[in-house]
């Protein structure tokens with residue numbers, strides 16, 4: 001067992017879980033957090049935690065097994081075999097069900113399966129229609145006491161409602177209070193759900209452990225090293241010695257690292273993750289001799305978005321009826337309802353489609369709005385929305401070929417009326433129809449004509465979501481590796497600061513949080529009980 005306090009850098013989900021795992025096994029931990037709030041990108045997230053062959057699905061009578069989960073991951077992760085770490089993938093797949101069970105057993109979370117949410121790649125071998133996305137049962141904010149005010153709350157999900165509620169009216173309209181919550185005296189007064197709720201659950205359990213201290217507003221600025229080993233950290237004026245676990249997430253708000261990993265300039269990139277995700281962990285690790293891994297930009301989970309307030313916004317609106325994405329030539333070029341295809345095609349090095357634009361009509365404006373603008377509202381200036389009475393005029397304003405845009409829209413409208421998009425398969429991904437589409441729209445929840453003036457458009461940006469894919473090179477147990485592939489003593493990486501070599505170029509929603517919680521479990525084990533086999537954790541709570 002580590003005699004020194006474990007130092008965790010970052011109080012997002014993976015950092016909190018690591019500290020909890022350490023404390024539950026008799027150790028102690030200090031968590032340094034750069035921001036004034038707890039939760040990181042995890043608290044902004046959808047709280048979808050992907051776990052193959054998990055006990056919650058089993059509890060709910062859903063059939064799955066590790067062989068199918070592995071087949072699914074292999075099937076979607078084959079593009080660039082050189083960035084898939086076979087051993088790390090197997091470690092994650094095999095340990096994640098056990099870790100998931102552990103976190104529930106120790107009272108860090110009460111899991112539930114997100115109903116009816118299918119794996120992204122429904123065509124892949126081993127894909128499931130439902131069962132691998134977990135999230136928390138509603139937790140009441142009162143469980144956090146005075147820490148409730150220090151919890152980051154997501155502006156991107158209707159925190160307080162549940163996935164089941166949301167699927168009735170659709171994600172977009174639930175955000176504008178279009179669901180009937182009903183009156184239930186027994187219901188929590190401060191219900192927390194989605195990623196905010198997942199973090200709140202872990203935080204509530206962390207707060208019960210005397211051996212964990214959380215220091216807010218104290219970024220770690222340096223790793224202390226001796227003879228090639230990490231011996232502690234510096235956070236401003238403070239120095240602390242002990243093994244270090246980096247849990248700082250990605251490089252979203254560092255333009256240099258964005259350029260290095262994604263080859264995108266600020267005019268085409270922003271982030272919906274908190275602005276304390278500045279690539280610190282990657283720079284700290286590099287400073288201590290760590291290697292990094294670059295996952296091809298074409299498979300990084302970045303989403304179409306826009307400027308909002310002094311940050312960025314995104315939402316399912318691009319995937320809703322009466323909208324398309326085109327390039328400057330006025331052409332559609334991808335399944336523009338599905339970020340996986342949008343990223344792959346827009347950033348294809350052989351044929352990049354930047355800049356790219358969202359085009360929609362008055363029906364979309366009236367029914368859905370965009371970002372913080374509710375249905376029928378005025379778009380905020382900073383979003384850069386253009387408006388015109390014809391598509392040709394709109395195209396001229398945006399710098400798009402107008403004649404081609406009209407042809408593209410006319411062709412798309414025929415497909416929209418038929419409810420099928422033979423050109424690019426918009427509407428063929430079950431996950432998108434369920435998570436992003438308008439369930440009240442037929443014949444397809446994601447296809448609708450762009451026909452009613454005025455027409456609207458904006459130049460899109462890709463926005464990061466604190467996943468990033470590229471990052472610190474760590475093995476399947478979270479040990480940070482140097483350029484020779486050797487572990488750097490006393491240095492670990494959990495969560496999204498560690499490159500997603502576990503799944504290479506294959507991504508499915510929930511991999512980030514699912515792997516984060518698995519690495520937290522493994523690293524906490526290693527730091528507290530190196531001789532104990534992880535397959536048989538002894539639970540102390």
Ligand SMILES: Cc1cc2nc3c(=O)[nH]c(=O)nc-3n(C[C@H](O)[C@H](O)[C@H](O)COP(=O)(O)OP(=O)(O)OC[C@H]3O[C@@H](n4cnc5c(N)ncnc54)[C@H](O)[C@@H]3O)c2cc1C
Nearest residue numbers: 010012014034040041042045046048220276495496510513
């Ligand atoms: C809108 C949105 C929706 C998402 N939905 C999902 C989803 O449903 N499922 C999923 O799997 N993923 C989702 N993600 C991605 C996921 O939230 C992140 O990948 C995940 O939160 C990363 O977890 P983490 O623990 O590594 O880091 P985070 O939760 O981001 O926490 C990192 C923390 O480190 C702190 N930090 C940074 N630098 C320092 C420093 N130098 N010193 C001290 N602290 C520091 C940060 O302030 C932050 O609090 C979503 C993200 C967003 C933004």
